[in-house]
Amino acid sequence: MLLNLSQKCIRNLAVIAHVDHGKTTLVDSVLKQMGSKMTSMDTLALEKERGITILSKVTGIPYKNYFINFVDTPGHADFGGQVERVMNIVDGVLLVVCGTEGPMPQTRYVLQKAIRAGLKPIVVMNKLDRPTARPGEVESKIFDLFCSLDVKEDQLDYPILYASGRSGWVDSCIDGPRQNCSPLLDKIISYIPHPTEQETGPFRMLVSMIEHSTYHGRMSIGKIQQGELNIGDLLHVPGENGSKLTGRVVKIYKTIGQDKVEIPKGIAGDIVTVAGITAMVNDTISHIENRDLIKPIPIDMPTITLKIRINDSPLNSLEGKKTSFIALKERLFHEAENDLALKVKEGQNCMEVSGRGELHLGILIEQMRREDFEMCIEAPMIVTIEDDNGNILEPIEEVIVEVPSDYQTAVTEQFLTRLAHFEDMKEISSTHTRLTFYTPTRAMMGFKAKLLGITKGNMTIESHIFDYQPYKGALTRRTSKCVIASSKALCTEFGCSHLEEKGLTFVGPGMNVYEGMIIGESQVDSELLLNPGKEKKLTNVRSVQKDDYFKLTQHKVFTVEEAIAYINEDELVEVTPKNIRMRKKELNFDLRKKASTQKAREN
Structure with a gap:
């Protein structure tokens, strides 16, 4: 079928929804029923751990005499850039809405992007197997949502399907037979228009996603906007001042389930993966004779900025292998090539990274620490205009x-x-x-x-x-004071028992600490110094009371996002492959006190 694929037999659509409304589960059920061995569209380790979609992914299935390309997108607002960049490679959207919660803030956001791109929507009311489902009320709210947006008449005349992604059924009516997902595929074929890109003329494609192969290196994924692509074609990446790069097509792939299937040619309107030429997201790849650029869809600007620098704590280089500024710089710029919502620039002895929110940047830092990076992160700042x-x-x-x-x-x-x-x-x-x-x-x-x-x-x-x-005015980030380690030590049960008396603890027995490290939260109004490595003095006097075991409560363990949100402007988060620590920028207590006194005099 892939050898004789025509434009009228292709359907391209993005699956969009609010976070946790079941769009990935629904796509997984469709793929499973079509014979795919793919267990889940969420393939990243962090996606499986957190139960959210982080990266947009393309897959496809042959159905009857058609080929349907699905683009699974993230549902969290922090990853909205992944949604925005795929709107120009699809011809319709599948809007998944929970039958209990109804439309939520991110539902409106992703639908607004689709409406502005002129895409036709199919609404799927999901999770109707729940006893709390309220389809009648949710259907009214969906209609109100569409009416509140600047929709065209044909977009307002959307079909509604009823589904349970977990149970694996979709029906066109609420009391249908509930057997399988075929009604969804039939509706996609009949309602979503086929691509209308120009089949003649020199080849052009806008890169929407990047994949990496151990054999081919960087591969570009996108929708062919014009012409035909064949193996051996000479292509280039045109820029405003001439060609950036040239290359020859080595392989052309279609994604079916989780498998990459090699095809001899790609036709206009189809979503393909191209190997042989190096390009970045939003680059135009075209025939060597064509220098016209394809205008990409604009991406919303970032909202917060983090300053990331090398780890200079007393425990640096003990846990991670990538500790240099050069390695940090290369990794961040590499990430910015693939994530258009991420902005990276080099600052004074640091890298300034701007993103959509705490989760967006926290996921990036968590990925880096799993790649053996060490770094220190300053308190987040908002991006103002x-x-x-x-x-x-x-x-x-x-x-x-x-x-x-x-x-x-x-x-x-x-x-x-x-x-x-x-x-x-x-x-x-x-x-x-x-x-x-x-x-x-x-x-x-x-x-x-x-x-x-x-x-x-x-x-x-x-x-x-x-x-x-x-600007709304000054805001205190954190009102509570901290307990600071007074010296480098290995935490003991005796020392941690004294720390626990002060309030919330961030360290436990057996953990290494150093001077200036934040080890707890104090209940008093001033910063406290404490040595959690203090040992109990031994005596010759035996007593039942004195020899009691220390009963310690579990110390608080921070995630990357929690630690970044917790620190003040004079503090840092130290991230290593094994630990997430918080510390003062100036580790020495006397120097901190001197700087605080000088600042008070200036004010």
Whole structure:
């Protein structure tokens, strides 16, 4: 079939949804029923651990006399750049909405991107096997969502399918037979238009994704915008000032399930993988005689920036192999080539990395530490812009919180202390309330964990960038003071028992600490110095009371995102393959005190 594929037999669509609404599970069920050996579209280790999609991926299945290309996209707002860059390689979208939760903030975001790109949507109401599903109410909310966007008449006339991705069925009516996913594939063929790219003329393709092969090196994935591609064709990457690179096509692949299938040629409108020429995301690959550039879809700007530098702590180079600034610089610039939402530039003795949010940058740092990198990270800063009058504008997020009604007052008070604007409150059941706030992005850093503590975990919270508004004023990142290690030591049970008396602990027995390292949180209003390596003095007097074992509680273990959100401007996060530590920028207590006194005099 792949040898005689025509443009009218191709369907290209992206699967978009809010996080955890089941789009990847739905695609997995379709692939499984079509005979694919692929167990899951989420192939990265971090994707499997966290249960979220991080990278957009292309797969395809032959069905009847057609070939359907699926592009699975992330559902989290921090990875919105992965969604934006694939909108120009598809001709329609599959909008997956949970039958219980209904449309959520990210649902609106991804649908808005599809509407602006002029794509036709198919709505799939998922998770209808749940007893809490409310299809009638959710269907009304979906229609309201479409009406609130600038949709065309043909986009508003969307079909709705009813599904359970986990159970492996899709139906065109809510009380259908619920046997398999064939109704979904039939609807894709009948409703999503086939590609209409020009089949004649010199070859052109916009690179939307990059893959790496141990044999071919970097391979480019994209939709052929014009012409035909054959093995052996001489191609180049045209730039504004001439060709950047030239190369000859070595292999052309189609993705079926998880397998790469070699094909002799690619036709206009099809999504293919090309080996033999080196290009970056958003580059145009074309025939050597064609110098026209394909205009890419613009990407939303980043919202927060991190300064990353080499690890200069007393424990540096003990756990990681990649500790040099050159290795750090090369790795970050390499990541920026593939992730258009990531901006990287070299600063003074550091690398400045800008991304969409804590999770976006936290996932990158977590990947790097698993690659044996060591680094130190400064407290995050927001990315501001200036309006025409020179006023500074900062990103504002729309935050939607669903909490038990008993906690709504406590949650509202916490938001108001963080420069938030209370927008709306709605009772969604007899026991739960939905609260809507508009709050600065910087106020949300580390805030979700605090809210989970207040509500004892009985809360759902979602947010997305809503607008840029005038700077809201100063905000204290953390009010609590820290317990600092007074010297380099190996933590003992006796020393940790004294640390536990001060408040929350960040280290446990057997862990190495050094002077200036943050080892706990204090309940007093000043910074405390403590030696967690202190040992109990031995005496000749025996006593039952004195020989009691120390009963220590489990110390808090931070993730990368939690540690970045926790630190203040005078602190750093030390990331190594085995540990995540927090420390003061200036490790020596006397020098810190001297600098603090001098700063107070200047103010």
